[in-house]
Amino acid sequence: MSAISPPAERIWWKAPIDKLEFTWIAIALVWSLTMFTMMVYWHIAGGQNLSNETYKTTKEMFAAKAQAVVDKYTVRTETDQQIPVVKPPAGSDIYLIGRLWAWWPIYELEKGKAYKLHLSAMDYMHGFSLQPQNINIQVHPNYEHVVKITPNQLGTYSIVCNEYCGIGHHTMVGRIYVK
């Protein structure tokens, strides 16, 4: 009698389990526990954990905070759209706005210094995808997500939007310089 018929042994729950089958279950269980431990271990000892610091905000409030930082620390503008390039002091709070279809402003950061990056969206959800690092974070409207970042390599980084946000989604690219 096979899997498409009732079990031939009525009291199937008393049938012994094959040795190899049992060994495999034990191995699989140990592996599952190992994987669980890794996540906890990384919270304690690892250097890359997504922060849980989140606040409810409004579009106006967040935009005002970003504007204040931009007004204070802009060093130049780039591209035809005159996007400000902002060079904040190490350790400060920086604000990145995601909106249809741009990341605003551009930041210039120092290698090895920590910054508190605040993320929020002005309209739809957007996806913060830092390239070529490949760090990906979901960005929601009306929530302010605070992530402490420490760039560890020099270079020019792009922020690709990787949450579908309408017809201009593919043009939504921002930039961070690490000097």
Place this chain on the structure above:
Amino acid sequence: MATTYRICPRSGLQFDTAAEKLMRWNAVAGVLALLLGGIMALGVVLTRWPAVHLLPADQFYLALTSHGINMLLFWIIFFEMAVLYFASSTLLHCRLATPKIAWLGFILMAIGAIMANVAVFQGESSVMFTSYVPMQAKPHFYLGLILFAVGALLGCFVFLGTLVVAKAEKTYEGSIPLVTFGALTAAIIAIFTIASGAIILIPTFLWSVGYIREIDTIMYRVVWWAMGHSSQQINVSAHVAIWYAGAAIVFGAKPMSEKVSRTAFLLYILFLQLASAHHLLSDPGVGSEWKVVNTSYFMYFAVLASMIHGMTIPGAIEQAQRAKGYNKGLFEWLRKAPWGNPAFSAIFLSLVGFGFLGGISGVMMGTEQLNLLIHNTIYVPGHFHATVVIGTTLAFMGLTYFLVPVLFKREVLFPGFAKLQPYLFGLAMYVVALVMMGAGTLGVSRRHWDMAFAGSPMAYEWPGAAYLMMGLTGIAGVVAIIGGGGWILQIVFSLLFGKKLDDGETRSTPIPLTLPPQTGAHAAHIGTPGTMVLALVFLVSFILYYFVNWKYLSSLWGMA
């Protein structure tokens, strides 16, 4: 109308005539959705192939939305309804409870599917199958999905009702078959899923017609994925049940241990539907504790269950083959398997691809910190084409080869193509899944019209390897579409023009299933060393891949 039963002369299965008709209609509706979704796949994949870049942006997003809903929802769920009716009424030799309600369910599902497709093709509803707020589709897009879900819910109740009828009318002895147990798992998860779907889609519908002002985006994602993820568990339960059924039909294989396999299905019910957190690992507003507990204790129990099925099914085949005398060495049982029988090859490719490609990548993505590496990249569709296409769709295709003569009473036309089809479609899909995962590892976004960022003031230049992988996605994708389209043509032609086979005896009373007398003697025990070796190869690949990703993560910018 009196219930009649047909005994299929080719398989010995007994079909309630009313149930049989429902199975046929549901399966056919599913294949139509697959056809539409497949045409859309062509548009999607030819646009993501950078050298071709076929469609303009608006049509690409429209095609992608249609591809998602037709494949993931309509094709799979219509077919699953057929599987539920088969696993209850046919396998238990029982009449289907309330066929009228089953028809009502079918009609609601059909209306819902058509309505949602109409909304998508009218434009202005290209919101993807996830329809994340605050992006808004037309009201009839949501309404279509709701009607479809209500119809599927009715189908689940008919399935449960049939189990009750079978028990009450004593059409079988002992416990329900393992495959029916697997289908029961799927149905229970489906009820939870559809409830979550109602909780999120009904307010979203009301919002789209203006009765609700705003829907919170985090709340939406949490509840939406309680539906979206659990519905993948329905698929897993259903295709695992089909793997067991395939092993039983092709080899007469008996589960290694009923107890183990049933417990593993039970773990799906207990833990899988809670795993929605792994879709929010890179989201703000939900805490690490929830993420870790939800993805580990809850998800790993489900992973454990899949690892168990992944071993016990080949193990059961190995036992059956060794009992037939294929005993040489570790792998004679596998070498001598009927590789030319599409019901077998499809299921075997489905099992291996689901485990190696879908399983390993899924667990990697489902690890809280590692998720940062791939969230919303094309790695994600790479992963789920290994699960829902190689796992679910290919298993359904394999089962259909068995069902054409048995349920549709037609001979399969073009048997030469049938031998090849699972390899053509399955192996091409292996490549599609792998290269999408490769491109995603390099960061390439999913749901993205142009990797050259035309029109952006600050375009990013992807590495050449990313372009290469997306080109390969295009090529292998086209091969897969030929393999899948070939399957549709073959099945449709067989149903229309295949040689008619005789119906077999029709009777007005069912023949109950009886068990052989209990002798108390156990059959000689047969070991499964070959399967164990395969399982260990799997484990080693899993461990290596898992830690390689941690190594990669540790090289990134510090984050806290």
